[in-house]
Structures are given as C-alpha cells and as structure tokens.
Amino acid sequence: MAAAKTKAKPKAKQKGRGKPAPYGHPANRHNTEAISVTGIQKDFSRADLQFEGLEHGGASYEARVFLNNPSADAKTPRTPEKGYAGRFHIFGHGGCFGDDEGHCEVRPRRPFDPRPEHPLTPATKTVIATDAVRRAIKQGKQVTVTIVPIVTSGTTKCDYNNVLGFQRIKVLTYR
C-alpha cells in the first residue's frame, strides 16, 4: 500500500466562473504530491485508489481521477492515454440547514454515546483502477493523482468552486 498524506481544504468562497463543461460546473482541481509506488508488487490482480476523509457537507459533484496528468481538467477525455483512472461521486448535504455554524461541526464521539456519528462524518470513496495503476507504475517510480471535481447539483448555500476536501489517498493492491 502506498499513501499520500495530503489535504485539500475548501478555501474562501470565490465568485469566479469556470468554463462550461459537458455537464455541471467545473470546480478547482487538486494535484497530489508525487506518491512513491516502488513498494507495490507488480503481480496484483486489482488496484484501488481510496480517498479518505472526504467532506460532503456542500454541493454534489463528480470527481474525475487522472494519474500522471496534472494538467487534466473537465474537458480532458476520459481515456487511458490521458491517465484517466475512474471517477467517484459525492452526494452533498447542500450546505448548513441549522441555526448556526455549530450545527455542522463534527465532534468526536464520547464513550457510551449510543448515537450514530455525525451525519457529516468524513466519507471514504474507492475507485477500482487496476489498469490505470498498472499503466502508471510502468511509467516510473512515482505517481501523481489529479482530481477534477465537476459540480452536478447543490443549493444556494454552497460554494461551487472549492468543493473538494479530503485527508488522504491510498493506493491499495490485491493479489
């Protein structure tokens, strides 16, 4: 398993407009640092890109994932030649519907708290990307991951440019 600790945090709300996409609104993309893949044995039968700590309190979006193509954007063809690895989708809450900001604050659970975790507990998404990972590790000892979010829906409470917030990407392989 290889992992890149990274943090894409939503920034201050921007009013800029992206160029039109086939559908949805292109939001700000994120490029990871280079992830070392030297520890990955090449005889794997499956490889996943796992995105952990994903925030989902805002708009809904599709995240297109590219390997070794840091200039990828919403218009980039989803083809192996362009490093396309797959996509995941976030069904966002649509902004805060509470009385104040504390409503959406995810607090640690106390011992003996019988309630489920906060609805906005960060999510994990897994993109099964066996062929794309195989191609990428043939290209070198390091892989970059580019996530291109395209907003599909939301409310007037949402930031439509900075939708992508996550804590970590893991590359998981299976024999």
Added chain:
Amino acid sequence: MADVTIRQNVANLETQPDNLAAVRDAYAKMQAFSPTDNRGWMFRAGDHGFPRWQCWHHSKQGLGSERSFNLFLPWHRAYLLFFEHTMRDQNDAARLAWWDWTSDTSHQIGLPQSFTDPNVNGNRNSLSSGPVPAMNGDPQRFTVRFPGDSGNLPSPDDVSRLLDLTSFVDFTAQLEDIHDLIHGWVGGLRDPFNPDLGGGDMGSVAVAAYDPIFWAHHCMIDRIWYLWQLRQGLQNIPPDYLTRGLDPFGMTVEQVLDIKALGYAYADSTL
C-alpha cells in the same frame, strides 16, 4: 401467510392506468398533510435529511460501536418499507416502483414521463414534485429538478460489474457511488454558468427525499441489492452488521435481509 406485494418497473406501471392512478392518489393525499402529521409526505421525507437527519450514507461508527460500518443499504430498505406502508394507508392499491436509469428509454428521455408531466387530468401531478417544509426562513414550497444529459446515466454494464463483486462491503460502496451520481444528475443546476443560483432538490441530502423520484430511485437501488443477494447470497454481509439497529425504524439489519419476509418482491425484468 399473506401474499407478498410486487414492486414493478415504472415503465410497466406507466402501462397500467389504474395502478399509476393509485400511486398518484396516495402521493397527493400524503402531500396534503402538514409537516408534523406522521401520515404525511413531509413528515416521512423529514426522516432522511432536514429536519431529523437520520439517513445513513458512507461508513461511520454508530450505536456504541467503535468500528465503522456502512448501513446505507439496510437503512434505506427499512425506510422504503415504512414509506410504502404509509402510502398504502392512503390508497392500498399503491405500490413503490423502480426507475431503471440504465434502460434505453432513460438514456433517451431521462426521467420517466409519468414523473415529469406537471399536470394530469387537470390536476397537479403528485409525481412531478413534492412539498418541502419551511426552513431557514424560506416558506414552504415544491421540489424542483434540473436533470443532466441522459447520456451520463449509468449503463447496464455498470450494474453488471457491481453484481460480480463478492464482498458486501465492496458492493455497497460501489453501488452507493452510482446512487450518488443519480442524485446529482436528477438535481442538476439551474444554470451551470451561474451555479450560485443552486440546483434541484434531489442533489442535496437535506431535501432529496421530498422529491417523488427519490422513492423510485431508491427502489432501483434496493432492487439491485436484491439481485446481488440472489447471486452472492442472502446472508452475505459481515456478521457484526446483523444486530445493528436501523433508527428510527426499530428494526435490525438481520431483519431486512430477506425481502420476502418483509412482504414484498420485485417483478422479473431483464436487468
């Protein structure tokens, strides 16, 4: 033992005027109740997002557990069951039906026509929108949709690949992702060039369940789980999931695994 009820494809329902009218009648009656009447549309939809936020998405800890698990499929199965009985209280001939977003028709026209016609026989079509309660200073209103390009809907092959997954944890995560895609697709944006204007209700957890298509979408999700169970095993779920509670329905995961024990079945179809 009483006969199980049959949930069918919306495309079939549309060829059965009496059964379609029963659903519209049940929905219209539910939609006429106030948000605080537990026979009503807004009360039941309010279990999902605003104001009670009880829906289960993604993996998380719960009910005293320090281990994360994902109750997305069991929770929504119980939710549909409660909703279906609530609608049958208003018209006992009404049944849930699934919207097959992989079908050729969906890839041509998008949402089913029965859910998009604004009026039927001079009356508001209760499948086209549902009431949303007043919230955050905004008055009560009806849901809206701005669906995307129908070419972006999932294909039958996308679902076939899901059915081949052998692990429940793997399967539910991948099915939930397609579910997420559909929510965003149906909700859409009023204007992608001006996204700050917002989008349709299906695209936000807070208000999605107020849209009538929510129930047809989740019926499809539940049916895909059922098809997966037929292939991969009815009891194919981590053992420590079985006793997990499904609030607020008073049921456990184990109690929702077998849909026939819940009194319903899915009509045969090509997918």
